[in-house]
Amino acid sequence: MTASRLLVVGPILFIAVFFLYPLVAILAKSFGGGAVGLGPFQVLLGDSYYLGRIWFTIWQAAFSTFLTLVLGLPVAYLFARHEFPGKSLLKALTTLPFIMPTIVVAMGFVALLGSGGLVNTGLSGLFGDNAPEVRIANTLTIIFMAHAFYNYSIVVRIVSAYWANLSPQFEESAAMLGAGRVQTFLRVTLPLLLPAIWSSAILVYIFSFTSFGVVLILGGSQFATMEVAIYELTVKLFRLDIAGALAIVQIVFTYIFLLVYTRIQARSAVPVTLVHREAISSRKRSVRDTLFVIGIIAGLLVVLSPLLALVERAISVNDGYSLTHFVALFSNDSGSYFYLSPLHVIWNSIRFAFLSMVIAMLVGTAAAYVIVRPGKRSNILDSLFMLPLVVSAVTLGFGFLVAFNRPPIDLRGSWLILVIAHSLVAYPFVIRTLLPVLRGMPPHLKESAALLGASPMRIFIHIELPLIARALVVGATFAFAVSMGEFGASLLLVRPEFTTIPVAIFRLLGQPGEANLGQALAMSTLLMAVVALGFVSIERFRYRDIGGF
Amino acid sequence: MATSPILQLDKVSKSYGDTFAIRNVSLNVDQGQLVCLLGPSGCGKTTLLRIIAGLETLDSGTISFGGEDLHGIAPHSRGFGLMFQDLALFPHMDVFGNVGFGLRMQGMSGDKVRARVDEMLELVDLGNYRNRKVHELSGGERQRVALARSLAPAPKLLMLDEPLGSLDRVLRESLQVQVRSILKEIGVTAIYVTHDKDEAFALADTIVFVNGGEIVQSGPPEALFRAPATEMVARSLGLRNIIEGTIVGAFDAIEIASSVGTVFTAGSLPGGISVGDGVLVIINERGISVAPVRHEWAEAEAGVKLSGIVSDRKFRGGESEIHMMVGQSELVSIIPTVDAQTGVAPGDEVSVLVPAEAVTLLPRAQA
Numbered sequence: 001m002t003a004s005r006l007l008v009v010g011p012i013l014f015i016a017v018f019f020l021y022p023l024v025a026i027l028a029k030s031f032g033g034g035a036v037g038l039g040p041f042q043v044l045l046g047d048s049y050y051l052g053r054i055w056f057t058i059w060q061a062a063f064s065t066f067l068t069l070v071l072g073l074p075v076a077y078l079f080a081r082h083e084f085p086g087k088s089l090l091k092a093l094t095t096l097p098f099i100m101p102t103i104v105v106a107m108g109f110v111a112l113l114g115s116g117g118l119v120n121t122g123l124s125g126l127f128g129d130n131a132p133e134v135r136i137a138n139t140l141t142i143i144f145m146a147h148a149f150y151n152y153s154i155v156v157r158i159v160s161a162y163w164a165n166l167s168p169q170f171e172e173s174a175a176m177l178g179a180g181r182v183q184t185f186l187r188v189t190l191p192l193l194l195p196a197i198w199s200s201a202i203l204v205y206i207f208s209f210t211s212f213g214v215v216l217i218l219g220g221s222q223f224a225t226m227e228v229a230i231y232e233l234t235v236k237l238f239r240l241d242i243a244g245a246l247a248i249v250q251i252v253f254t255y256i257f258l259l260v261y262t263r264i265q266a267r268s269a270v271p272v273t274l275v276h277r278e279a280i281s282s283r284k285r286s287v288r289d290t291l292f293v294i295g296i297i298a299g300l301l302v303v304l305s306p307l308l309a310l311v312e313r314a315i316s317v318n319d320g321y322s323l324t325h326f327v328a329l330f331s332n333d334s335g336s337y338f339y340l341s342p343l344h345v346i347w348n349s350i351r352f353a354f355l356s357m358v359i360a361m362l363v364g365t366a367a368a369y370v371i372v373r374p375g376k377r378s379n380i381l382d383s384l385f386m387l388p389l390v391v392s393a394v395t396l397g398f399g400f401l402v403a404f405n406r407p408p409i410d411l412r413g414s415w416l417i418l419v420i421a422h423s424l425v426a427y428p429f430v431i432r433t434l435l436p437v438l439r440g441m442p443p444h445l446k447e448s449a450a451l452l453g454a455s456p457m458r459i460f461i462h463i464e465l466p467l468i469a470r471a472l473v474v475g476a477t478f479a480f481a482v483s484m485g486e487f488g489a490s491l492l493l494v495r496p497e498f499t500t501i502p503v504a505i506f507r508l509l510g511q512p513g514e515a516n517l518g519q520a521l522a523m524s525t526l527l528m529a530v531v532a533l534g535f536v537s538i539e540r541f542r543y544r545d546i547g548g549f
Numbered sequence: 550m551a552t553s554p555i556l557q558l559d560k561v562s563k564s565y566g567d568t569f570a571i572r573n574v575s576l577n578v579d580q581g582q583l584v585c586l587l588g589p590s591g592c593g594k595t596t597l598l599r600i601i602a603g604l605e606t607l608d609s610g611t612i613s614f615g616g617e618d619l620h621g622i623a624p625h626s627r628g629f630g631l632m633f634q635d636l637a638l639f640p641h642m643d644v645f646g647n648v649g650f651g652l653r654m655q656g657m658s659g660d661k662v663r664a665r666v667d668e669m670l671e672l673v674d675l676g677n678y679r680n681r682k683v684h685e686l687s688g689g690e691r692q693r694v695a696l697a698r699s700l701a702p703a704p705k706l707l708m709l710d711e712p713l714g715s716l717d718r719v720l721r722e723s724l725q726v727q728v729r730s731i732l733k734e735i736g737v738t739a740i741y742v743t744h745d746k747d748e749a750f751a752l753a754d755t756i757v758f759v760n761g762g763e764i765v766q767s768g769p770p771e772a773l774f775r776a777p778a779t780e781m782v783a784r785s786l787g788l789r790n791i792i793e794g795t796i797v798g799a800f801d802a803i804e805i806a807s808s809v810g811t812v813f814t815a816g817s818l819p820g821g822i823s824v825g826d827g828v829l830v831i832i833n834e835r836g837i838s839v840a841p842v843r844h845e846w847a848e849a850e851a852g853v854k855l856s857g858i859v860s861d862r863k864f865r866g867g868e869s870e871i872h873m874m875v876g877q878s879e880l881v882s883i884i885p886t887v888d889a890q891t892g893v894a895p896g897d898e899v900s901v902l903v904p905a906e907a908v909t910l911l912p913r914a915q916a
Contacts, residue, residue, distance in 0.1 A: 173639075175604070176630055
């Protein structure tokens with residue numbers, strides 16, 4: 001087998017065995033396993049509870065998307081059309097929520113708005129016993145807020161990147177033709193931005209649709225989405241057939257959204273002259289503009305407050321601030337509920353994340369090379385390789401449970417099952433970061449090197465590697481962070497001895513007691529710090545060369 | 550009796566940080582006039598246009614149109630048109646939507662918009678292009694749609710920022726003719742920015758030469774070409790044979806000792822220049838004659854006879870260039886290729902006839 005064959009077969013084999021096979025296993029389960037029939041689907045669609053979950057999932061995602069757009073578009077405008085000191089820092093901060101593990105986001109909201117959260121303790125500190133209390137824990141409101149918080153940077157990224165490159169001459173032309181500010185925005189700017197707005201909206205919708213950690217922790221069982229229902233059916237009720245049917249329903253939905261997404265993108269692909277960002281001169285700011293900018297920056301800080309609250313709660317104890325909770329993490333406290341010491345949990349997360357990163361890099365890089373190879377099948381391959389991004393984490397974990405519990409592949413009890421699940425979730429990110437760079441590589445570069453006498457190996461080392469190195473670093477960081485924060489699949493697959501940080505946080509939350517909550521907060525803070533550190537260090541690269549996600 | 554100019558710029562300045570983009574520019578444009586702002590790229594001509602349009606604010610000075618100060622009037626309320634270099638046709642609208650945009654902004658009714666759009670499309674020879682998508686148009690068609698869009702709301706002043714810049718030479722030249730005739734047919738006052746002297750010559754009633762954010766010279770194209778104010782203008786207008794010299798006398802004619810030898814020019818000394826001053830001398834490359842060294846010049850062929858050595862001969866189609874070293878400088882002479890057949894080859898010693906009409910004086914640039 002030649003090297004180039006291996007390049008093609010390797011990633012395809014990986015997808016087939018570890019992604020398509022579990023899907024088939026779910027499908028088989030959902031048809032009643034053995035006896036061919038629609039049994040589980042009939043149960044599902046005849047049960048008002050599950051119909052209610054499906055309907056709830058659909059409309060909560062719609063409202064979350066709406067809220068996210070309302071929150072994201074002004075910020076997108078700010079980044080696209082204004083220059084101000086501290087802009088790049090602010091940009092990095094804006095991205096923070098999206099790269100945060102869901103569990104950290106959920107914990108942030110607990111820390112900010114929970115019954116013992118920053119807002120409520122602050123209020124009682126101010127007003128004493130008669131203090132008004134914000135009761136939005138376990139309500140829809142907090143779910144919507146968390147979804148908007150989690151996803152608004154998608155809107156900001158996609159729309160502002162497009163907006164910034166949109167020639168201001170369109171707007172100036174409209175002005176010269178007599179259109180006022182409002183007219184110009186409604187008739188020229190907005191229509192031109194629509195493709196970007198639609199793209200981001202559908203992505204937000206998909207993420208809100210398959211939301212798991214946020215809903216599980218903040219919503220409570222009365223607000224279960226399909227994703228949460230699949231989890232509960234699997235773990236608590238052991239109805240794998242109905243879980244399978246529900247997973248299939250969910251996959252069908254997300255697949256339809258994805259089709260709509262590509263349709264819209266293809267149809268609205270109006271060739272628009274995009275100019276380099278540097279070419280756009282920033283207008284002289286009026287007082288109104290300045291106020292607007294200040295307002296949005298203030299709004300951004302409010303938006304980031306859950307993460308700040310998380311840190312504050314993690315270091316606050318009864319009578320002030322201390323690192324007690326963190327110290328507790330590193331002391332092997334036998335009083336802990338855990339079978340494992342927190343230190344061991346952290347070590348688990350780090351080594352699994354490292355291994356997942358390596359696998360994701362190998363699979364993702366090979367897949368990216370396969371996709372950019374000239375040929376008609378490139379689009380089909382692209383969508384095949386991106387499929388794991390569409391299938392939710394819980395469904396994936398569920399698929400692993402039903403597929404790899406018996407020979408030929410029996411991975412029960414092995415940490416390998418976690419690592420493989422994590423790398424499946426992570427490698428599409430590697431592909432997405434590498435593709436633009438590979439596609440942008442000058443076509444005659446490799447040929448020139450070859451004509452100058454370089455062997456394929458030397459071409460790769462001396463020409464390609466330096467060019468893709470930065471993208472590889474970005475992809476690796478993504479893969480590492482995704483694995484560190486992976487929650488849905490891990491919760492289903494993890495064995496006690498292989499508990500990872502997100503799962504540990506969830507288990508701690510389920511335990512009563514101040515110390516447990518404190519440790520959960522401290523662990524969340526630690527996880528946030530690791531992920532944030534990784535991304536802050538690559539943020540510089542991301543904005544220069546590799547566009548928005 | 551001359552009417553007062555419709556557009557008046559008075560001491561307009563604009564700077565970005567420490568650098569002046571526009572410095573102390575005063576300019577008058579008459580009703581119906583076609584003015585070309587000519588100058589190298591980055592000279593400030595586009596900024597000047599944007600200031601007039603109201604897209605940039607000015608630091609000092611005033612701009613008035615029809616006697617009304619434009620200060621504080623938003624771009625969309627000025628009633629001006631601007632055609633951008635990259636045209637900025639709205640990609641989400643068809644040709645009709647683009648051309649009709651300004652009319653709808655005026656609140657014109659549907660029927661009237663249709664009639665006016667059709668009229669405009671006829672004007673630019675795109676009668677049946679109404680429903681075309683913008684991206685289906687060729688380069689030249691886009692240019693014409695953009696022109697129709699700018700003209701449709703009947704702007705009081707039309708500004709064009711290198712609108713033909715992205716086209717190939719042949720198309721550009723044919724559109725230049727078309728643009729001028731359309732603008733003249735409508736009688737709109739227009740300011741046209743270009744860095745191409747030939748385009749400015751083809752279009753302008755008046756050329757305003759801009760450099761370093763300042764107006765260096767303005768006037769009818771011919772006047773500029775005949776008497777450029779500075780070496781920079783002269784070179785930009787395509788003049789060569791610019792050499793150094795010193796005025797040695799001014800009696801019937803002005804006598805100049807130059808690096809090619811002594812030459813004469815008619816007339817009196819320009820203001821500010823007196824005998825003994827250093828000047829620049831432009832010797833018109835079509836005004837001088839070249840002949841083999843032993844050639845007997847006829848009595849009628851008055852002028853200074855210099856001798857030189859041919860260094861190169863360049864074939865340029867109908868004309869040929871003869872480059873030669875005369876004294877310490879190189880001179881170029883352009884002669885019909887037919888004449889060049891019999892003429893001279895590199896290395897030949899030649900006699901160069903420089904009549905007084907071929908010599909123009911330029912004040913030497915201040916240090």
